[in-house]
Amino acid sequence: MQALEIKSGSTFASDWTDGLKKWQKFAGNESIQPSLVYGGATSYEREGVHVWGWKDIGKIAR
Numbered sequence: 425m426q427a428l429e430i431k432s433g434s435t436f437a438s439d440w441t442d443g444l445k446k447w448q449k450f451a452g453n454e455s456i457q458p459s460l461v462y463g464g465a466t467s468y469e470r471e472g473v474h475v476w477g478w479k480d481i482g483k484i485a486r
Contacts, residue, residue, distance in 0.1 A: 425451055425455050426456045426457070426459065427444050427447045427448065427451075427455070427459070428458070428459050428460075428461070428484070429444055429459075429460045430461045431460065431461070431462040432462075433462055433464075434462065434463035434464045435464065436462060436470070436475060440460060440462070441471050441473045441475075444458040444460060444473050445458075445471065445472065445473065448472065457472065457473070457474055458472075458473050458474070459474045459475075459476055459484055460473055460474070460476065461476045461478060461481050462475065462476070462477065462478065464477050464478070465477045465478075465479060467483075
């Protein structure tokens with residue numbers, strides 16, 4: 425199971441990962457790293473969540 429959240433903002437806000445981290449805690453061993461897609465251009469990992477810039481969303485399923 426993987427959680428995926430999409431945000432329209434182009435600037436990352438630190439509270440965006442809160443819901444995904446909570447979901448991962450409840451899912452436990454059944455979960456894989458959650459992902460967040462946002463309107464920015466940079467992709468990176470933050471607090472155990474893979475943050476994807478909108479241009480990289482095609483890479484999520486790979």
